[in-house]
Amino acid sequence: MNRQNGAERPYHVVLFGATGFVGRLTAEYLARNAPEDCRWAMAGRDRRRLERLRTRLARIDPRCAELPLLVADSADPDALRALAGSTRVLATTVGPYVTHGEHVVAACAEAGTDYADLCGEAEFVDRMYLKYEDRAHQTGARLVHACGFDSVPHDLGAYFTVRQLPPDVPLRIDGFVRAHASFSGGTLASALNAVSRARPALEAAKQRRLHEPRLVGRRAVGPLGAPHFSTETGAWALPLPTLDARVVARSAAAVPRYGPDFRYRHYAAVTSLPMALGGTVAAGAGAALAQVGAVRRALTRWYGPGSGPSEARRRSSWFTVRFVGEGGGRRVFTEVSGGDPGYDETAKILAESALSLAFDDLPRTAGQVTPVTAMGDALLERLRAAGMTFRVAHAR
Numbered sequence: 001m002n003r004q005n006g007a008e009r010p011y012h013v014v015l016f017g018a019t020g021f022v023g024r025l026t027a028e029y030l031a032r033n034a035p036e037d038c039r040w041a042m043a044g045r046d047r048r049r050l051e052r053l054r055t056r057l058a059r060i061d062p063r064c065a066e067l068p069l070l071v072a073d074s075a076d077p078d079a080l081r082a083l084a085g086s087t088r089v090l091a092t093t094v095g096p097y098v099t100h101g102e103h104v105v106a107a108c109a110e111a112g113t114d115y116a117d118l119c120g121e122a123e124f125v126d127r128m129y130l131k132y133e134d135r136a137h138q139t140g141a142r143l144v145h146a147c148g149f150d151s152v153p154h155d156l157g158a159y160f161t162v163r164q165l166p167p168d169v170p171l172r173i174d175g176f177v178r179a180h181a182s183f184s185g186g187t188l189a190s191a192l193n194a195v196s197r198a199r200p201a202l203e204a205a206k207q208r209r210l211h212e213p214r215l216v217g218r219r220a221v222g223p224l225g226a227p228h229f230s231t232e233t234g235a236w237a238l239p240l241p242t243l244d245a246r247v248v249a250r251s252a253a254a255v256p257r258y259g260p261d262f263r264y265r266h267y268a269a270v271t272s273l274p275m276a277l278g279g280t281v282a283a284g285a286g287a288a289l290a291q292v293g294a295v296r297r298a299l300t301r302w303y304g305p306g307s308g309p310s311e312a313r314r315r316s317s318w319f320t321v322r323f324v325g326e327g328g329g330r331r332v333f334t335e336v337s338g339g340d341p342g343y344d345e346t347a348k349i350l351a352e353s354a355l356s357l358a359f360d361d362l363p364r365t366a367g368q369v370t371p372v373t374a375m376g377d378a379l380l381e382r383l384r385a386a387g388m389t390f391r392v393a394h395a396r
Helices: 021-033 047-060 062-066 077-085 102-111 122-139 152-163 185-196 198-211 244-254 273-290 293-302 311-315 344-359 376-385
Strands: 011-016 040-044 069-071 087-092 114-117 142-144 171-180 219-221 228-230 235-239 261-270 318-327 330-338 389-395
Touching: 011 021, 011 344, 021 040, 021 047, 021 344, 040 047, 047 062, 047 069, 077 087, 077 102, 087 102, 087 344, 102 114, 102 122, 102 142, 114 344, 122 142, 122 198, 142 344, 152 171, 152 244, 152 261, 152 318, 152 330, 152 344, 152 376, 152 389, 171 235, 171 244, 219 244, 244 261, 344 376, 376 389
Parallel strands: 011 040, 011 087, 040 069, 087 114, 114 142, 171 261, 219 261
Antiparallel strands: 171 318, 228 235, 235 261, 318 330, 330 389
């Protein structure tokens, strides 16, 4: 954060995209949990929708009746520059990010404003690194992507596991995800868009590898594992080609505590073999259909952005990530768990990330950084206090 200007700005936190499905949940979380001295505001492109949301928040906390409302569109660079210049931290839920996110990142990088999003789109993260890493370093902006279920439980969970293992030795960690949850229209739109852009994503990743500084004397990787039966979890392990493993590997590259040679693999844990096979076939079919523009548009219209699971459905949802870590002759099993992963917990994570960036005593970092690199222990303790579980299940 550009701290020399941060104290003069009107707001500690601005939530952009507040009227979307996850945006509303994040706003409600802030209404309940932001500290009394937190100056925060909501932003979006439709003032009337913002006003309706503010009325709803005032029923949670009467002080929200005076909550500032800021109008900006993701396609309006001038409005976004003004938005970024008004706050210490800009948290955005407006996706798909590869379509709607670049001007927000650009504005924050230029203004020295800390940035947090919910992006799970590897292509977007890589492109933003290539375009805005240097400027963010110059202004002191911390650009923190993936501040939701993608990828904080996995990034912090791997970090928590590393802390249970000896220092200065090669470390191997596998993460196994189980979840029972639904998805929103915004999530569907982002997923379909990402899958349809496989070739541009590969090119962005290639360009990033060419420009990113190489580690010297250390190694940190997040390779795609192979399907197998995991005796540690009693489930079939299916490799997940998501952003999460890359985020963990980038944290490991930035933090020496991960040791001289670190590897992380990321899996979905499925207890039934028929379910595992069916899920693999369904994922392949979905990826193929996503290449057809007419199919993507039809699916998006059927379950459009702004829609999502009911409160009752979210209350019955949960997630668990089991980590198996080895190094220096020690083996440890850890676990991160919580409620509805895609929405309630994601809103909590984004809100607490924004509050951490605004208020906590954090390492002096700048540029595109991971949640662990930017916030580490501070965010872990915030999420524990907010009800997310980080525990050692077994060690030997």
